[in-house]
Amino acid sequence: MATDSDDDRQGPDRPEHHCGVAGLLTKEESNIPELLFYPLYAQQHRGQESAGVTYVERSPHGIESMITKKGLGLVSQVLTPFLSENHPGKIGIGHNRYSTHGGNLAQNAQPFHILCNKGEMALGHNGNISNIEFIRRTLTDEGAIFSSTSDTEVILHLISRSHKHKLLEALTDTLIQLQGAFSMVLIHQGLLYAIRDPKGFRPLYVGWNDKLTVVVSETCGLDILGITEYREVEPGEILAIRQGGLGPAGWTSHRFSPLSSQKLSHCIFEFIYFARPDSEIFGRSVYKMRQAIGRQLASDDFVEADMVMPVPDSGNAAALGYAQARGIPFEMGLTRNHFAGRSFTLPSQAQREFAVKMKLNPIPSVVRGKSLVLVDDSLVRGTTSKRIVKLLRDAGAREIHLRLSSPEIQYPCFYGIDIPTRGELISNRLAPDALAAELGADSVKFLSEEGLRACTENQPDDYCYACFNGKYPEPLDAAQKKQTELK
Numbered sequence: 253m254a255t256d257s258d259d260d261r262q263g264p265d266r267p268e269h270h271c272g273v274a275g276l277l278t279k280e281e282s283n284i285p286e287l288l289f290y291p292l293y294a295q296q297h298r299g300q301e302s303a304g305v306t307y308v309e310r311s312p313h314g315i316e317s318m319i320t321k322k323g324l325g326l327v328s329q330v331l332t333p334f335l336s337e338n339h340p341g342k343i344g345i346g347h348n349r350y351s352t353h354g355g356n357l358a359q360n361a362q363p364f365h366i367l368c369n370k371g372e373m374a375l376g377h378n379g380n381i382s383n384i385e386f387i388r389r390t391l392t393d394e395g396a397i398f399s400s401t402s403d404t405e406v407i408l409h410l411i412s413r414s415h416k417h418k419l420l421e422a423l424t425d426t427l428i429q430l431q432g433a434f435s436m437v438l439i440h441q442g443l444l445y446a447i448r449d450p451k452g453f454r455p456l457y458v459g460w461n462d463k464l465t466v467v468v469s470e471t472c473g474l475d476i477l478g479i480t481e482y483r484e485v486e487p488g489e490i491l492a493i494r495q496g497g498l499g500p501a502g503w504t505s506h507r508f509s510p511l512s513s514q515k516l517s518h519c520i521f522e523f524i525y526f527a528r529p530d531s532e533i534f535g536r537s538v539y540k541m542r543q544a545i546g547r548q549l550a551s552d553d554f555v556e557a558d559m560v561m562p563v564p565d566s567g568n569a570a571a572l573g574y575a576q577a578r579g580i581p582f583e584m585g586l587t588r589n590h591f592a593g594r595s596f597t598l599p600s601q602a603q604r605e606f607a608v609k610m611k612l613n614p615i616p617s618v619v620r621g622k623s624l625v626l627v628d629d630s631l632v633r634g635t636t637s638k639r640i641v642k643l644l645r646d647a648g649a650r651e652i653h654l655r656l657s658s659p660e661i662q663y664p665c666f667y668g669i670d671i672p673t674r675g676e677l678i679s680n681r682l683a684p685d686a687l688a689a690e691l692g693a694d695s696v697k698f699l700s701e702e703g704l705r706a707c708t709e710n711q712p713d714d715y716c717y718a719c720f721n722g723k724y725p726e727p728l729d730a731a732q733k734k735q736t737e738l739k
């Protein structure tokens with residue numbers, strides 16, 4: 253069994269996601285990097301390790317240049333200078349990145365900006381191409397040179413190498429070679445492209461008003477710009493958005509995958525944990541979905557408790573739904589410090605032991621002597637939950653019944669989510685009763701997969717549940733199959 257300190261060294265005790273994207277096109281000349289700052293800031297939760305923008309700027313002499321600024325750090329750290337500078341133009345894209353492939357390296361920051369036989373272009377990508385290693389090996393064998401370990405650079409190589417001369421055709425040529433998850437924004441010769449994989453793993457939206465058209469991962473990136481009209485970029489769709497035309501009148505829609513051949517696989521974890529509760533994804537409010545999950549979790553749970561409380565913030569809406577369904581008072585017995593960083597970046601074990609305390613603090617006057625239903629989103633290694641349970645016991649909680657708004661995570665993800673190896677996942681080592689003892693809780697209960705499917709508004713088959721049940725929506729290669737083995 254891994255110790256807490258081992259866990260901390262190995263990585264975060266949450267599934268982690270890979271990136272948010274934004275792209276925009278304006279009617280009048282505007283300060284494009286400043287406009288991109290806002291949706292990227294709103295989508296900061298999708299990736300905190302690097303940020304960047306590529307925009308086309310017009311000089312006082314009327315010359316247009318494509319410029320990229322990116323670096324390690326938060327949007328506010330990398331892009332704040334743009335709030336006080338002026339870069340007039342009409343088109344740009346941006347990206348927030350969470351790093352797993354190749355680690356937290358500056359050369360993996362996005363967007364990727366290149367000059368190739370199709371001209372100058374820049375690409376930002378959210379997701380994970382599940383057959384990327386095969387493609388990269390093939391290209392390397394043919395003499396391709398890579399400056400990063402990012403999937404995005406490989407996609408650009410494929411676009412450049414396509415024998416089709418028109419970009420749209422080269423894009424189609426490229427996209428049909430890719431498997432896995434990709435929600436992308438690309439700029440090329442005054443056009444903004446929004447592209448989504450045929451299974452729709454990750455969200456992607458396009459919104460518009462009378463001044464601009466914006467592409468974002470989540471609708472919270474539209475809200476911040478005051479945009480209320482929007483639609484999803486459809487799975488298997490390329491939107492080519494041109495300058496001068498706003499909203500649907502300004503774009504052409506192309507399919508690189510026929511609708512009839514598509515079996516959707518939206519990532520159900522986007523609802524459980526990743527997306528912001530004020531966003532809409534996959535056509536549905538994240539908040540409402542989490543509340544429904546909480547109600548479902550309560551539907552066959554009869555534990556007696558004085559209060560229901562969430563592990564903030566991702567447990568909030570599910571805990572509220574649970575409390576409403578059971579008629580048990582809802583309390584916020586843990587306060588979250590929103591300025592605390594991720595625990596695994598702390599250098600010493602003593603500091604890592606302290607990490608949960610830096611993030612969460614119980615309110616003794618709320619929890620003392622009380623029996624609690626504590627609602628969290630998921631269990632990965634269990635390290636954080638164990639420390640939270642101890643914090644609450646130390647604050648005087650009498651009983652702690654941990655409820656998880658997801659099924660047990662037992663398998664890795666190949667579509668853009670960083671989940672530890674099967675052996676590290678606590679649900680592969682311990683059944684709920686043993687888990688409760690390990691975590692110091694009085695009981696532990698997970699939402700069943702059946703219960704989760706019941707929350708999907710009659711569309712249970714449009715989602716991916718592979719990290720819970722090992723049923724992957726795409727065939728796995730030998731290396732991936734090996735990763736699904738429990739050693």
Ligand code: SF4
Pocket residue numbers: 267453518519520521522664665666667668669716717718719720
């Ligand atoms: S395996 Fe899990 S985390 Fe990955 S896409 Fe499927 S549901 Fe999402």
